[in-house]
Amino acid sequence: MFCAIAAGEIPAHIVFSDDVGVAFLDTRPVFKGHVLVAPLVHVETLSDLPVPMVGPFFERVQAVAAAVEQGLEVGGTFVAMNNRISQSVPHLHVHVVPRNRKDGLRGFFWPRTKYDDSTEAESYARRVRGALDIG
Template sequence: MSEPGRDADCLFCAIVAGDKPAHVVFSDETAVGFLDTRPVFKGHVLMVPREHVETLVDLPPERVGPLFERVREMARAVEEGLPAAGTFVAMNNRISQSVAHLHVHVVPRNRKDGLRGFFWPRQKYADEAEAESYAGKLRAALER
C-alpha cells in the first residue's frame, strides 16, 4: 500500500522517502533537489515536489509558487556554487519525461558550453566522490 501523496512505483517518490539513494542537495517540506544521474553538465539538479504529481498541471495551484521559490533558490545556488555563468531551467510534461513525477531541471550553463537547442549531450560523474563534491558545493551555496 502506498503512502498518501506517494506512488509506490515512482523512483522519485522513493528518493523523496529516502528509500533510494541520491545526492540530495536540498530538502524541505515542499520539495527535494538532487543531482541528475545523467547530467547535461555536472551540477545538474532535479527539483521535485514531495507529493507525487505527474505534471505541472497536476500540481495544485497553491503549491506552484512554493515549488518555484525553491527552484529559483536552486538556480541561484548553481550559479554561485559552481563555475556557472547562468542556468537553464526546464521541465517536460509527459513527452520526454523520463520519470512520471513532476521535476524541474536546473542546469548550469556557460558560454560556448556546447549546448545547442534541445539536443543535450549527457555526461557522467567520474565516481560517487565527484558527484558528492558537486552536491556539497550546491548545499553550501544554498546556506548562503
C-alpha cells in the same frame, strides 16, 4: 522513483529537501552539477500540481538555480521541464543545468555525461548545497 528518493529509500546526492520539495543531482547530467527539483507530493505534470503549491515549489526552483550559479561558479543556468513528452520519470521535476558561454549546448539536444564516481558527484552536491539560500 522520485518519491523513493525523497523518502530516502533510493540513494541520491541530495542538494535540498523540505516539506515542499527535494533537489538532487541528475545521475545522467547534461553538465556536472545538473540538479533536478521535484515536489514531495506525487504529481505527474505541472497542471497536476495543486495551485497553492505552485509558488512555494518554484521558490525552491529559483533558489536552486541561484545556488547552482553561485556554488559552481558558472555563468548561468538552463531551467526546463517536460510534461509527459520526453518526461522519463512520471513525476513533475524541473531541470536546473549549469551553463557557461560556448559550453556546447545547442537547442534542445541534451547530450549526457557521467560523474567519475560517487565522490565527485557528492562534491558537486556539496558546492550547490553550500550556496543554497532558502528561508
